[in-house]
Amino acid sequence: MTRQIVLDTETTGLSAADGDRIIELGCVELVARKPTGNNLHLYLNPDRDSHEDALRVHGISNEFLRDKPRFAERAQEILDYLRGAELIIHNAGFDVGFLDKELELAGLPPLATHVAGIVDTLAMAREMFPGKRNSLDALCDRLEVDNSGRTLHGALLDAQLLAEVYINMTRGQEALLVMDEAADGAGAGPASGIDLRRLVLPVIAPTAAELAAHEALLTQLDKASGGKTVWRNLSQPG
Structure with a gap:
């Protein structure tokens, strides 16, 4: 059965290459496209202050993070949770770039070697809604996902909203999933076809x-x- 993890991060700034770090990780588990409640949410000490622009986005103070664990201390727990899953990320290049940098600093292989694949919902949205705004807030409005509680960015809240957005964007997959589950069920034989000759x-x-x-x-x-x-x-x- 397909296991998916909807993932989001908050960071000290915009550039992992220039030393910015992850300060919050939020993950929501989906199995058969349904939330399981088996989520992962961590605050992390970046050993540096957030840029003022980033602070205005996420509102997580430098003082709050001082006593939190560092990424390297929780890296194995994070990888164990993500291992083998398909990741769902909005603007995946940003989050994956930061995660790869954190893993490199911890002496670990890049993210792609631990997971089954990565789906970028921003790329999906640009294909589905060309020429329109495709931020998470814009998609929530367009797909009627309630984001009224999102006054600041937060990794777990954003992952929860993105999970709803992703499910709404991929509604057509539900019928295929039901067919797959029927075919893979215990004791199920080959899927029977429909004889159109009997159709009146x-x-x-x-x-x-x-x-x-x-x-x-x-x-x-x-x-x-x-x-x-x-x-x-x-x-x-x-």
Whole structure:
């Protein structure tokens, strides 16, 4: 059964390459596209202060993080939780870049070697809604996901919202999932096909009023085209 983890981070700034670090990690587990409640939420000591712009986004003070564990201290727990799952991340390149840097500093292989794959919901949204705003807030509004509690960014809250957004964006997969589960169920045999030869389609005859309305419309179209309508020509005897 497919296990997915919706993941979000908050950071001290925008550039892992320039020394910014992860300060919060939020993960929401989905199994068969349904939240399980087996979430992971950590605050982490970055050993540096957040930039003022970042503070305005997440509101997590430097003082609050002073006594929190460092990423390296919790790295194995994080990897054990993520291992083998498909990750769902909005603007995945940002979060993966930070996670890879933290793993490198902890002497561990990059994220992709521990997980089954990574889905970028920002790329999905840009394909589904070209030319529109596709931030998490914009997608919540468009897909009717309640984000009224999101006054500041928070990794766990954002992961919970993204889980709802992702499920709404991929509604069409539910039917496929039901078929897969039926095929994979205990004792289930091969999926049976539908014999279309036994399918009888009902024939609904038009009423006299419907036929008259249809004929009137055809007459109007014929008149508008100067008698050049194809169906009139085909209906004449050869």
